[in-house]
Amino acid sequence: MIGAVDIGGTKIAVGAVREDGTVAHLSECRTAPALGFPDAMQRVRRMLHEVVDACGDFDGIGIACPGPLNPFTGIIGEVGTLPGWQGGNLVEELDAEFRAPVAVENDADAAALAEYVWGAARGVDSFIYITVSTGIGGGIILGGQLYRGVAGSHPELGHQTIDNSGPLCYCTARGCWESLASGTAMAAWMCERSPESGPMSAAEICELAIKGDESALLAVKREGYYLGLGMANLVTLFTPDVLALGGGVMRSSSLFLDDAVKVVRGLCTQVPAEKTRINVSSLGSEAGLLGAAQAWLFRHR
Ligand SMILES: [Zn+2]
Numbered sequence: 001m002i003g004a005v006d007i008g009g010t011k012i013a014v015g016a017v018r019e020d021g022t023v024a025h026l027s028e029c030r031t032a033p034a035l036g037f038p039d040a041m042q043r044v045r046r047m048l049h050e051v052v053d054a055c056g057d058f059d060g061i062g063i064a065c066p067g068p069l070n071p072f073t074g075i076i077g078e079v080g081t082l083p084g085w086q087g088g089n090l091v092e093e094l095d096a097e098f099r100a101p102v103a104v105e106n107d108a109d110a111a112a113l114a115e116y117v118w119g120a121a122r123g124v125d126s127f128i129y130i131t132v133s134t135g136i137g138g139g140i141i142l143g144g145q146l147y148r149g150v151a152g153s154h155p156e157l158g159h160q161t162i163d164n165s166g167p168l169c170y171c172t173a174r175g176c177w178e179s180l181a182s183g184t185a186m187a188a189w190m191c192e193r194s195p196e197s198g199p200m201s202a203a204e205i206c207e208l209a210i211k212g213d214e215s216a217l218l219a220v221k222r223e224g225y226y227l228g229l230g231m232a233n234l235v236t237l238f239t240p241d242v243l244a245l246g247g248g249v250m251r252s253s254s255l256f257l258d259d260a261v262k263v264v265r266g267l268c269t270q271v272p273a274e275k276t277r278i279n280v281s282s283l284g285s286e287a288g289l290l291g292a293a294q295a296w297l298f299r300h301r
Pocket residue numbers: 158159169170171172173176178
């Protein structure tokens with residue numbers, strides 16, 4: 001039994017996952033980042049003790065957390081969605097208390113590992129996982145191993161430049177993939193085009209598109225186009241066996257994924273792009289928790 005902690009900007013999921021990828025226990029609390037790292041970890045410890053009471057001791061604990069972070073020391077960097085948590089050490093907080101080894105992974109890498117072992121990319125050699133929600137992130141698996149860059153760093157797929165004259169991104173570049181194709185980007189574009197309708201989430205825009213709203217349909221078309229451009233870069237650069245997409249925005253993928261795939265097939269003429277399988281993530285709402293558990297299993301099994 002693996003203890004699993006999935007830390008997001010809005011909620012923290014804590015649970016137990018069996019080695020076959022089934023979830024034995026799941027509870028959630030709000031992240032409330034402003035209360036600070038020690039407060040959040042106090043809640044995580046309490047929830048983990050409840051899991052132990054219900055399911056028995058853990059073989060280990062896996063943690064998925066937004067980056068930047070050091071996956072080996074467990075020290076959190078300057079994470080946009082977790083202001084003030086910089087320097088917090090996820091490993092130290094848990095390993096002594098639960099007498100179990102702890103493994104920490106960037107949340108997109110963790111989700112990639114779960115998808116690779118239990119989901120849409122089982123049994124392949126090369127795989128890219130993309131998560132599209134408020135931002136865009138991803139993880140790369142090559143030759144059956146999680147790809148890490150220099151000094152163990154996590155590549156930031158969402159900050160590849162798609163349009164150098166595009167919107168300014170918080171990373172200081174212009175027209176990053178994330179600033180054009182994330183849920184936040186969809187909402188910002190819609191707000192600029194139809195300010196009279198007030199701020200709307202990507203999910204609300206997709207609902208409006210289904211009802212035939214003209215602006216929402218354009219927003220969805222634009223999403224397919226820009227999502228496709230970033231995917232095309234990844235297919236040309238890596239020619240993966242499988243490219244899978246998860247995250248909240250992909251719940252509406254039926255509205256724009258076909259368009260995105262058409263962009264890929266149209267642009268990637270120098271590689272056998274038709275051989276890359278492009279899927280929506282198959283793990284659903286438990287993906288985050290499964291990612292946390294797989295982060296531990298991948299390192300310790
Ligand atoms: Zn950026």
